[in-house]
Amino acid sequence: MIDVILQAFASIVLDPVTLGLMFVGTLAGILAGAIPGFTIAMGVILTLPFTFGMTAVQGLATMLGVFVGGFSGGLMSCMLTGIPGTPSSVATTFDGFPLVRSGRPGLALGLGLWSSFFGGMISAVILVALAPQLAFLGLEFGPWDYFSLIIFALTITVSLSGGNITKGLIAGLLGLFAATVGEDEINGVARFTFGFDDFKQGFAFLPVLIGLFAFSQLLTDVEDDKRAKSPLMSQSGTVVKVEHRQAILIILKRWVNLFRSSFIGIFTGILPAAGGSISNILAYDQAKKASPNRSNFGKGEYDGVIAPEAANNATAGGALIMMMALGIPGDIVTAVMLGALMIHNIIPGPTFIQDEPLLAYGVFIAFFVAHFFMVGLQAFSLRIFLLVTKIPMYVLASVILAYCAIGVFALHNIVFDIWVMFFFGVIGYFMKKLGFPLAPMILGVVLGKLAELNLARATGISDDMLLFISRPWSLFFLLMAVISVIFPFYQEAKKETLFAKLYVPVSMIVLSLPLFLMGSPVRMIVAAILVLTGAYFLYKRTSSFKTT
């Protein structure tokens, strides 16, 4: 084991090429996160074509640099201009911007930067400790369980992506359908090709992803003529000296907030589809509730900067846990990384850490190293950021559209892929206009083949479809899928209604059933706790319902 870790360490830290790529990746990530209209996911997606020529370790290390850099990049724009660069830094604006306006920009940036660093480090430790354990748990999964897990990943993406649940489900199903076009992997039979030879290979993952996510986003960015022609930011801010020492001392004094926010971030990251955009607001909210200086929030409170920044960087580690341990992407970024691994003929799953230990530990180490790059590059990237903000959006969009075409072509050296990207770009653009969330569709495309493969394996082993509900893990994930589909209705329901009062306790009791069926003592204890807590809530809520 130590040998593997040392080798992985050497492949990242002692390889100047990998370090150089991570340097560039982190810088690009900071800039992508800082520019409003660009997201971290877009940064990682656009990095993918460059990684084709790299080894799998180098490719993933570069993308991790973009991923980690992106989270901290968002804090620059939100603090210096009051405009969040990414959705994951929205809550940082609440106290970061007032702190800057009160004359402490160096401290504000320092707090954000070091909170991101510490949050990332905590999640990195949890990632290293938890991913292998979760992977062991994943070894218990049969194809039935895996299929149900994918269904759960899709339904929770739909319910957390916001908006209309019907549209979310339609988007997810469209993604699953797009993955069926071409020769199927089980029988080698052509499907929905309509006589076109190019269709036989199916829609490659990268063109679909770039089309749906990047292409459609760029079209949206240039939609408003006036905004497209003006510089990216009207208020561009100035270069400030980051107060590192004081920021570190303040954060360490508030370690409870740091740890609480980091754990919120990790947990949110582990949930499929719940990314930094949710964790930063959740952590801010909890920090505000727990703080004795609640009235200072919104006026430049230190805890209000520490919480969202620690949480959003910790989310990255959480999302990686799911991808590394089970091969299920925690968000769009890890979905892209999953795609990158597939390009290198590596299929992530529960055996990934055992089968590819060098690569797996390489990812762990790269995640650590990326945080050091992030801190080191912040001052330098601030200067570049101020230059980039002077460029109008239409210039960036035009150049990136051309880059998308070149990058997509590089995948298989065929023009058909560029047409696919264009086609899905148009679809993505109109889906966004019509209120369809894109995240479920992207996950549908990524997980579609995996879902079909596991369904085929399950039906190949046994004709008994009841195994999907009689196997404890499969039942657990299917119940979670049902609960996640109902979740948006629970959010909308008024608190006084019977449905809103019953949702949580009934869900807890129902989920205990598969845990009881699993038989192991620890899971039985967890199930018993769930039943007792659920029953307590049920009693309390129904009795208060009767009295009202």
Place this chain on the structure above:
Amino acid sequence: MSINKDVIVAIFLLLFCGIMINSSFDIEDPGYQGMKASFWPTIVLCLLSVMSLIMLIKSMVSPTDNNLNSENKNSQNIFLKYKNASICFLMFILFLAFLDYLGMLIGGVLFVFGLLTLLGGFEIKKIIKHSIISIITIGIMWSIFTFGLKVILPEGEILRIW
């Protein structure tokens, strides 16, 4: 009952499902044991049909503010709203259509220049700026992919003739 965007989208989706379910009957069955190639897509399409039907019913029953009639009145606004996106679509189609002839280098430069000028404006100063941007950015990208990543980008007939 009202006709709005969602009704049209739901009808379109139902038509799409109908066509695809119909073509799923043409999927060959090689006779191997196990799951047929048409099984999974049929399940997905059936679920998609059900969800589209739910969307259709929901959108017909619930009144929405994105009524088609009100949009028709503002057709000029709609044109302005989608003008830049339409320019991007058109330029990209032209870029792809002429890619075999112009190649990635020349085609890319022309695409970026054309798009920059159509979106940014036709003033002389801007045109000069756009041509410099397009040559430099595409030149750098082309060099990175050709020399750095060893990708053989489409050369284009025009360069082959020369």
